[in-house]
Amino acid sequence: MHDNQPQDVAPDALPDVITRYLNAHRTHDTASAISAFHPDATVIDEGKTHQGSSAIETWLTRSAxxxxxxxxxxGAQEVDAQHYITTQHLEGNFPGGVVDLHYRFALSCGLIEELLIEP
Known part of the structure; x- marks a missing residue:
């Protein structure tokens, strides 16, 4: 747990690796998105854990x-130098049609070590 209170930051103040992932995810560029992750990174989305590059690649492809x-x-927030939260507004043909999701990033060695996606 982090004692630090998240501070709002401008989206262009996010670390490059997060911006690269978000842009690649938005354009369904799986190769660029996967390159933002540490090889043994973890993604938790919809309560399911995806561990390692191949599992994350499968998750990215399926979600696209x-x-x-x-x-x-x-929205974007900085918890500390290694932890960031972004808020994404999604609209589409998924159940409910509209949702705001929080993407909680943990960075390590300039790459995404963990990504937790939750409402």
């Missing part, structure tokens, strides 16, 4: 093809 949706970055 399962539904059609738009993603808009609506």
């Amino acid at each position: 093809t399962e539904y059609t949706y738009t993603i808009e970055l609506t």
